[in-house]
Amino acid sequence: MKTIQLHELCFQYNHRPVLERISLEITAGERVALLGPNGAGKTTLLKLISGALVPAQGTVRVNGHKPSGVSKRELARTIAVVPQDFGVPFAFTAREIVELGRTPYLRLLRGVGTGDRLAVERAMELTDTSPLAKRIFNELSGGERQRVMIALALAQEPDILLLDEPTQQLDITRQAEILDLVVDLNRSRGLTVLSAIHDLNLAAVYFHRLIVLHDGSVLADGPPAEVLRPELLEIAYGGPVEVVSIENRSAPVVLPASRTRDGSSKGGNPER
């Protein structure tokens, strides 16, 4: 089943086109990475799908409906968004933050029910954030905060998880931890995952479909081995890159084509 359908989607900020005629479909249960240089329109595309922005032309359909056509509460039960790392103005505990994920299910004069509590606890179990429950959210480390934000998203019990640069500003091991979690959720709970991500190598390892945006349109769309080709990436990123394959690893590794490297810098490093 097609869960996200974009048709001839266009968007502009102050007459500057950001996205031009994007058409693509994502099937339920897919794990898709959105790649491209800064300003390629990754975040804009996520916002159009989440309903935060309204397309200038073209249509977005989520489970067959336009985001503007369903109630915000209903949309919040279908799509959950994990934003880039951030803090909150008050000293909320991690658990209170996760509980906010139940907002689209709560009624004005009714309290938080047993079902809500269970959903919160399940979300915290899955993200391994239960031990953090009483800690102050703002005092957690970047990786812990990111896991709490994912728990918040899971408490919404969505079908689709949108992530915006979930690994930015994280240590390398924490990056793997977060993405392992995302893959896990995709596999065990059938969540459709669409994530904007900067790191090509992480994208290659953790996602089975990569979409490269360039100048507001889709430059490439396919499995990692097909998309991560030097000639294609050079167009997308406007400079030379090197793609290396490593034995026993299915995903290739992308490196920036440096001019100073072992072979070419024969004069040796003067600082040594």
Place this chain on the structure above:
Amino acid sequence: MPVSTEKPGLKLGKRSRESSDSDWGRDAAMRFRFGIFLLVGLLLLVMVLAAAVGTVEVSPRTILSLLLNRTGLTDFPQTWPLSDETIILHLRLPRVVGAALVGAALSVAGILFQGLLRNPMADPYVIGTSGGAALGASVGVVLSNHFSILGFGTVPTLAFLGATGTMILVYRLSRVGGRTPVVTLLLVGFSVSVILGYTMSFLLIVNDRLQVNVRIIYTWLLGGVTLSRWPQVGIIALIVIVGSVLAFAFARTLNALSLGEEHAAHLGIPVERHKTALIAIGSLLTAAAVTAAGLIGFVGLIVPHFLRLLFGPNHTRLLPLGALGGAAFLVTADLLARIAMPPTELPVGILTAFVGGPAFLFLLRRTKREYRF
């Protein structure tokens, strides 16, 4: 704070209601109930005390007896002079109840603005909303002096319009890229307050020359509870109670807004509509407080801040606690203002500034790290 002892482990099934209710959840709920109980007790205590103390001392026991007799449920023998009854019922109690209402209104308005602007510094006085209400009310007084045709509602209506207008202006001016940084908020609030304050002074001077009696405007500028008659108290009570109940209906919105407006929308909140409602409710409460007591600063800042430290920032708990805490705080402050320098009665605004000002500076200093100047 007790250290986390929560055990991970999912318990399902019918008997799990208790156990799935983690210690933490029970903790916070228990503390909340205890806090409400405590604050209600404190509020009643200071109210009786404030009614008892004055140039004529009336014992708390007398106050309670005569009040209970009034309800018709009891019939204590009257052992007190009739004048005491008059003093309590018609002089002190309207003012004490008025002070409680003003404190509750300012505290709840502070919580609303802080949640809306995602900024713990947003006090109705600091960001200029009170100033707008005071100017509106002053214009109302002047107008009704000149045109006797204008009815009783002029002053509160203009106070509300003044508060709303200022709030919208400050909100628009202090937003930078969807956020409200503390620097711009304080600078904008300060500038707007200064302009509003001097406009009030200008109004005073112009009207002095016209020999119009605008003494109440002086009282508003200094900040002091002016309510002295029950009908006035009744109207303020109605506005404050309705405003607080409405505010409570938006508690979850305020919680969600902590994550930012965009994320609140992702949680299913109709952000724009709710923001408008929050501005209107906050302005209504501020306007009620200002018409009743003029410019009283920092109540909406220190009371919510203190309560957040004790009970956490969850607005479903903070709002009721804030209403009670603000009421108890201002009744106490008003009492102290009355008895601090007899026979002079200090305006309560001076007192809250002495307590609240340093607290505000301390808070600013402490949160400095979180904001890049």
